[in-house]
Amino acid sequence: LVTGGDEDRLELARWDAVCARLSGDGEDAVEPRAVEAFLRRLRRHGAVVSRAVDRVLGVVARERRAATGGDEAGPRVELSEAFAEESGRLVPRGDGVFREAPERLVTAFRILSERGLDASERLIHLARRDAPRLAERLRASDEAWRELRRAFEAAGRTAPILRGLADAGVLAALVPEFDAVVGLARREPRHAYPVDEHLLRAIEVADRLEGEDETLPEELRALARRIPDLAALKIALLASDLVRGAEDGAGEAIVRPLLGRLGVDERRADDVAFLVREQGTMSRLGRPLDPRDESALDAFARAVRTPTRLHLLHLATVCDLRATSATAYSRWPAELLRDLAQRTARRLSGPPSAGADGPRARHLARMPARYAEEVDEDEVRLHLELAERVAAGDVAALAWDDEGERRRVWIVAPDRPRLLADLCLALSVAGLDLTAAEAYTRADGVAFDRFLVGGGASGFDLEALRTAVGRILSGEGAAVRAEPPSAPPAVPRAAVTVRLQAAGEDDRLIVTVAGPDRSGAVLDVARAVAEANLDVVGATVVTADGRVEQTLEVRGAGAAALAEGRLEPLRKGLIEAARGAAQNSSSSNRKSSS
Numbered sequence: 001l002v003t004g005g006d007e008d009r010l011e012l013a014r015w016d017a018v019c020a021r022l023s024g025d026g027e028d029a030v031e032p033r034a035v036e037a038f039l040r041r042l043r044r045h046g047a048v049v050s051r052a053v054d055r056v057l058g059v060v061a062r063e064r065r066a067a068t069g070g071d072e073a074g075p076r077v078e079l080s081e082a083f084a085e086e087s088g089r090l091v092p093r094g095d096g097v098f099r100e101a102p103e104r105l106v107t108a109f110r111i112l113s114e115r116g117l118d119a120s121e122r123l124i125h126l127a128r129r130d131a132p133r134l135a136e137r138l139r140a141s142d143e144a145w146r147e148l149r150r151a152f153e154a155a156g157r158t159a160p161i162l163r164g165l166a167d168a169g170v171l172a173a174l175v176p177e178f179d180a181v182v183g184l185a186r187r188e189p190r191h192a193y194p195v196d197e198h199l200l201r202a203i204e205v206a207d208r209l210e211g212e213d214e215t216l217p218e219e220l221r222a223l224a225r226r227i228p229d230l231a232a233l234k235i236a237l238l239a240s241d242l243v244r245g246a247e248d249g250a251g252e253a254i255v256r257p258l259l260g261r262l263g264v265d266e267r268r269a270d271d272v273a274f275l276v277r278e279q280g281t282m283s284r285l286g287r288p289l290d291p292r293d294e295s296a297l298d299a300f301a302r303a304v305r306t307p308t309r310l311h312l313l314h315l316a317t318v319c320d321l322r323a324t325s326a327t328a329y330s331r332w333p334a335e336l337l338r339d340l341a342q343r344t345a346r347r348l349s350g351p352p353s354a355g356a357d358g359p360r361a362r363h364l365a366r367m368p369a370r371y372a373e374e375v376d377e378d379e380v381r382l383h384l385e386l387a388e389r390v391a392a393g394d395v396a397a398l399a400w401d402d403e404g405e406r407r408r409v410w411i412v413a414p415d416r417p418r419l420l421a422d423l424c425l426a427l428s429v430a431g432l433d434l435t436a437a438e439a440y441t442r443a444d445g446v447a448f449d450r451f452l453v454g455g456g457a458s459g460f461d462l463e464a465l466r467t468a469v470g471r472i473l474s475g476e477g478a479a480v481r482a483e484p485p486s487a488p489p490a491v492p493r494a495a496v497t498v499r500l501q502a503a504g505e506d507d508r509l510i511v512t513v514a515g516p517d518r519s520g521a522v523l524d525v526a527r528a529v530a531e532a533n534l535d536v537v538g539a540t541v542v543t544a545d546g547r548v549e550q551t552l553e554v555r556g557a558g559a560a561a562l563a564e565g566r567l568e569p570l571r572k573g574l575i576e577a578a579r580g581a582a583q584n585s586s587s588s589n590r591k592s593s594s
Helices: 013-023 031-065 104-115 123-134 135-139 144-155 158-165 168-176 195-210 218-225 231-245 250-264 266-277 281-286 296-306 307-324 331-348 361-366 369-374 377-391 419-429 462-473 478-482 521-531 558-562 568-581
Strands: 076-078 085-086 088-093 396-403 406-414 433-440 446-454 497-502 506-517 534-542 547-555
Touching: 013 547, 085 534, 088 104, 088 123, 088 369, 104 123, 104 144, 104 158, 123 135, 123 168, 123 446, 135 168, 144 168, 144 231, 144 250, 158 195, 195 218, 195 231, 195 307, 218 307, 231 250, 231 266, 231 307, 231 361, 250 266, 250 361, 250 433, 266 307, 281 307, 281 331, 296 307, 296 331, 307 331, 307 369, 331 478, 361 377, 377 396, 377 406, 377 446, 406 419, 406 462, 419 433, 419 446, 419 462, 419 521, 433 521, 446 547, 497 568, 506 521, 521 534, 521 547
Parallel strands: none
Antiparallel strands: 076 085, 085 088, 396 406, 406 446, 433 446, 433 534, 497 506, 506 547, 534 547
């Protein structure tokens, strides 16, 4: 038993020898199944020891509170119908709180982290008692999975929540794949911890990066700051280790269903799947292969595709190595990873021979900064091809490809008033369901829009969409544009949120609208922005869990207008649009662009 500092752990003596014999095939080789059976017995004994320790610590805590007169005298604060806070501890309000609503098993540990409370002995006892009994109901609960996703989105606090869930048996009850890796040994001698402990330690490192832990190198913290949120990284760290408990080739069958249960949006799901698939690639390129091997680096850059994914994979590799053992991440592998990341970043930015005057370089120079982070090389080439068709006189240029049951649609057109609203209208006229979108405006007045759509009852018809786009952008669809939208059922005002935030430039504003997902939701918001006489120069639309969040960068209102409160009519109009209660009014002298 090693104790002291911030860590207590129980280690098997001569662990390296055990691993060496596991990986051997001579007379001294150990049957892996025998070792696995032994470790699972050890795990069961460990659970008994853990419960006994909890009881002893509970007795000690009660004695201490009694000695200081702080036992029953502590104030009780009712937090919800299920939980209360008492003397700095979270206590259940009855023995049946988890049986009434199994998702509370996850909620309890999130509350502990949010409020900085200790778990009462009764809470731990009930969680350990009820989690196995309620496993089937827990896995079928959408709210339980939403609570788990919120744990990954809790900046700097994910690991304590997951560790609490794991210790109480809740994580194994909710995610059966986790039970398969508890106590599972890694065969490589360099791994000091079983798989379940490794994944929790890796997520702890990600939490520290997210929390700006000053004990970590500044270059890693700076890298983490370049990523909008690290939830995808933490989910990938979990999924990567869960795959180790599956049979060979079954990893994809675990990852995609898990992401679906968590309600992860399309873009984040693709990033997670990429990180799981490429887990260990940077470590392998840094050691057995020569980092100067140009062919290997070219192949790696093609797999990475975007700078954001490169940053995520770099951080995932750091988290993995730091969680492997105390010596796995030293100065030498850190320098190799840094060098590999820099070489790959140069490849992603394009070959120097392309020149500063090449079409690609000119295109990138005129696009917003986030474009290079979010768009891969294949899409850049597609954008250039579509832009050439527009320059040759096309009203708009379209392309599409399959994305599972949905399709990605690219539309490039000259920027003009109402463009975003009109493109959304064209998608609606073509019978397509919009689930996600990205929009970029080039400095020379060309708009590049990408939509993720689902086909209507008649399926996806590119020609119908091309016709709708052509009619509406050329002015032939004025009658369609003027028709008021069908009146969808209004939703409660509390279900809609609108945020207005000044951007870096004086004449720009960041508008974020979140509300229930419904047919025409994006179109209605785009119309509301157009009615406010604002230009949209960038947009992101994401749908998940029956809700849609739209983030628009608009031009024509800035920090001064925000400070003076002149944007209140815009706020009200956006709320009504998101609720589905907005009316389509004439807007011949109003404008919006994508």
